[in-house]
Amino acid sequence: MVILKLAYRNLIRAGIRTWLNVFVLSLAFLSIVYLKGMYNGMQDQSIRISEDTDMGSGQYWCETYDPYDPLSLPNAHDEIPLVFEFLIDAGAMTPVMLYQGVIYPDNRLKNVMLRGVDPSQQVMNIPSSKLDVESNGYLPVMLGHRMANSINAVEGDIFTLQWRDGNGVYNARDIQVVHIMTTENSTIDIGNVYLDLTLLQNITRLENEATMLVMDKAYSSELPESTWKYMSLLALTKDLRDMMEMEQAGGAVMYGVLMALALLAVFDTQVLSIWRRRLEMGSLMALGLTRMLLINLLTLEGGMHGFFAVVLATLYGAPLLYLNAVNGLSMPMDVDSFGMVLPQVLYPTYSMGLVFGTIIIVLIAVTITSFIPVRKLAKLKPTDALRGKMS
Amino acid sequence: MKLRTKLLMITGTILIAFPTADIAAQNWPDGLEVMERIDYNMVSENQIVESTMIVHGRRSSRTITSRGYMISDKKSFSEYLSPPREKGTKMLKLDDKLWIYSPGTNRVIQIAGHMLRQSVMGSDLSYEDFTEAEELEEAYDCTVIAEETVGDRPTLVVELIAKRDDIAYAKRKVWVDSKRWIALKEERYARSGKLLKTTEITEVFKVQGRWYPKHMIFKDVLKKGKGTEFIIDSIKFDQDIPEHLFTKAALRK
Secondary structure (H helix, E strand, C coil): HHHHHHHHHHHHCHHHHHHHHHHHHHHHHHHHHHHHHHHHHHHHHHHHHHHHHEEEEEEEECCCCCCHHHHHHCCCCCCCCHHHHHHHHHHCEEEEEEEEEEHHEEECCEEEEEEEEECCCCCCCCCCCHCCCCCCEEEEEEEHHHHHHHCCCCCCCCCCCEEECCCCCCCCCEEEEEEECCCCHHHCEEEEEEHHHHHHHHCCCCCCEEEEEEEECCCCCCCCCCCEEEEEEECCHHHHHHHHHHHHHHHHHHHHHHHHHHHHHHHHHHHHHHCCCCCHHHHHHHCCCCHHHHHHHHHHHHHHHHHHHHHHHHHHHHHHHHHHHHHCCCCHHHHHHHHHCCCEEEEECCHHHHHHHHHHHHHHHHHHHHHHHHHHHHHHHHHHHCCCCCC | CCCHHHHHHHHHHHHHHHCHHHHHCCCCCCHHHHHHHHHHHHHEEEEEEEEEEEEEEEEEEEEEEEEEECCCCCCCEEEECCCCCCCCEEEEEEECCEEECCCCEEEEEEEHHHHHHHHHHHHEEEEEHHHCCCCCCHHHHEEEEEEEECCEEEEEEEEEEEECCCCCEEEEEEEEEECCCCCCEEECCCCCCCCCEEEEEEEEECCEEEEEEEEEEEEEECCCCEEEEEEEEEEEECCCCHHHHHHHHHHHC
């Protein structure tokens, strides 16, 4: 307890030197929490958006569907197994059909993925009901806002769609854009054209076929056995999580640099402190303070920088992080067109684990950094110290 | 006499006096026969063709020359000779499979799936157009439906309706020169009846006793632009073409 008081008094007495170190450390600490919070928020939101608009709580894929093999896409459809019919009728899952086609907006060729969805479905949060309209003999289609921007399309535009049906026969019809949806999920937007599933099945002559079945988020009953492959949400979001993990690993380099700068300041302070306080250390030892207690005292002084940094960061950082968590961070316009699911406003997630984990890491790092220069005091002779010598 | 009755009488008189198209149709050759005559003109054991393709873009045009070796319509091997950017690019077609070799990457890629719908070198021709291997007479019911003049040549219009529901184009129309037995124009239609592609032959020439297209214009009707010109610079029939040319290994040589 005496050592604790003494360490505290020494630090306060050091004045501006202590507070500069504490401030630098607090900045590093805050930056780490902020960046990690951003990454966590990005991952959480991306998964939530994917789940909401595309993946549901999981999917069943037909045997021939492999999103990583574009050559397999023309055959990525199969008859919906009977075992799922009850669940589809109950609204617990909805079929989606993916089919390749070509559109000619403004007489320019563009390859697209036709997405057949049931207009009455409630599983995916997309305005599919807009497809349930009469469109004066044209095929009604819906586009995402990014796709519409890329082809300069607005609601009401008419252009030609060409495709090869299930038997490989060319077909072409004029389509009309009946709705342009705004979605945060760019993967279901860019390059996609939405049609009524039944209509797509008819024009491709693939009645009652689909590529996948998306399960409702609320579905928690037993999974039916089928030849179709079940993909859990965890499996579906694996790429996303792997990518975030990679990003976090890249971010770790930055944390390392920030911490190294702050710890260097603490290290310097400790080295300087030992050099300048030789007489004081000699006197303390002469008065009966053991070497071990002296080492503890100086290590504690260094470690207390970390503690003060956490307190200071909480004082000025907590309101900043709170405001950031409430208002979020608007992403630049172009970022959401990268082909990955990114929210337009990014809300960071600061979990207790993240904050306390970072506090512990900072405290341990500061304590170790403080201890390294102090180790040599183990050989210090009080007589040398009193004469201003370091042995 | 009422006006309606008068009109009926006049129409009846015209029908008797002048044979209609339906009656004249009986004098037209059978559609299948027309197609066979074209085949007699066009089909050979094999061919070696040097050609020029002019791709008209929005701002400029590109000229690509190539040499192709073909055995019937099942096997073909072609190599681009110019421009320098495309030189050395090779394409191999075996039945309905297509591979392309790019010297820049030194890789052989099979063109399949959605890639088949991409245009060849930015032209109005897709890779899919190259992979069609079935003979028209086998795939379509051919009927002569009219006589028309294309340019200054008399032609028979042959309508081709797909026999099965797995033929790429549900309907085609071919304008056949009725003296030289060579197609001068072709239209390809979607199942919905929408016109998709046209081919126009603006110049023909005689090689080894056969009439053959010299200058063609391919056009994807749904796309903007002037289409793609295809010029046969030279063609030799029934040559000695080594079989090893039609292998994937030949692409890298």
